[in-house]
Amino acid sequence: MSKLTIAIDGPAGSGKSSVARLVANALGYLYLDSGAMYRALALKALQRGVSLDDETQLAKLANETHIELTPPTPEQEQSGIKNRVSLDGKEVTEEIRTPEVAQAASRLATIAPVRAVLVAEQQRAGAGGGVVMEGRDIGTVVFPNAELKIFLEASPEVRAERRWKEHQEKGEDMTLEQVLEEVRERDKRDRERKVSPLVRARDAVLVDNTAMDAAETARLIVMLARERERELATAAAGRKA
Ligand code: DC
Numbered sequence: 001m002s003k004l005t006i007a008i009d010g011p012a013g014s015g016k017s018s019v020a021r022l023v024a025n026a027l028g029y030l031y032l033d034s035g036a037m038y039r040a041l042a043l044k045a046l047q048r049g050v051s052l053d054d055e056t057q058l059a060k061l062a063n064e065t066h067i068e069l070t071p072p073t074p075e076q077e078q079s080g081i082k083n084r085v086s087l088d089g090k091e092v093t094e095e096i097r098t099p100e101v102a103q104a105a106s107r108l109a110t111i112a113p114v115r116a117v118l119v120a121e122q123q124r125a126g127a128g129g130g131v132v133m134e135g136r137d138i139g140t141v142v143f144p145n146a147e148l149k150i151f152l153e154a155s156p157e158v159r160a161e162r163r164w165k166e167h168q169e170k171g172e173d174m175t176l177e178q179v180l181e182e183v184r185e186r187d188k189r190d191r192e193r194k195v196s197p198l199v200r201a202r203d204a205v206l207v208d209n210t211a212m213d214a215a216e217t218a219r220l221i222v223m224l225a226r227e228r229e230r231e232l233a234t235a236a237a238g239r240k241a
Contacts, residue, residue, distance in 0.1 A: 002129075005130075006131070006133070007142070007150070008023075008134040008138065009140070009201070012186050015209055016134040017083075019134075020132045020134040027222065030132070032132070033083045034135035036067075037118050037122065038105040039085075039102065040065075040085050040087040040092055041062055041065055041118070042104035046100070063117055065088060070083070070086070071083070110194070115196055119137075122138075123142060126142070137196040149205065152209060155210045
């Protein structure tokens with residue numbers, strides 16, 4: 001059966017990473033979190049004190065940085081980690097999951113030359129197919145020919161609540177209002193930026209999971225993927241005949 005490239009895009013808290021990981025596991029595909037790459041680069045910029053307005057320095061930094069995504073260890077998977085992230089050879093899987101890094105990532109993601117470097121990395125990482133990649137521009141820019149594209153949505157309140165629960169579980173002290181504000185600010189920047197804004201690709205299936213959990217959403221996407229795999233296999237068999 002031919003393996004697909006599956007693109008899942010959507011705003012913060014739409015459940016992309018949980019859903020994409022479940023879909024990848026069900027299909028035996030590789031899962032790649034493109035946002036983790038923006039976050040890792042943002043962490044490096046923050047650590048080095050590079051201004052998030054300095055486009056030239058940030059583009060240079062992107063060119064000099066090596067970011068790698070690998071599957072989590074069984075222990076990491078148990079604690080909800082979906083991709084292991086290494087930055088210049090050092091593991092930063094957990095360090096990149098803070099609101100400060102998320103905001104910085106959203107800011108440097110507005111810079112075209114930075115995106116060009118990371119998009120090329122993402123294209124290389126997913127080149128073989130059999131991959132579920134999630135982000136903001138996967139179906140529009142990174143893999144415009146993906147055989148299955150999903151655009152995940154959920155109400156801002158529900159998305160903020162999901163993020164707030166994650167912060168609570170980690171013992172982080174943020175109010176639901178603060179998280180909602182952070183989500184709204186990032187949404188606005190990600191949707192309104194000039195380069196590769198978060199938009200639904202014309203051929204993406206819109207899935208609103210406001211009232212669905214990750215497992216239900218994943219089951220739906222796996223069904224769509226299996227259907228697509230069958231269609232492609234039938235088309236390939238037709239070409240051979
Ligand atoms: O998915 P995430 O919340 O970890 O992403 C962090 C930020 O990175 C997000 O606010 C915007 C940016 N991003 C992007 O611009 N393009 C992607 N494909 C993935 C993330």
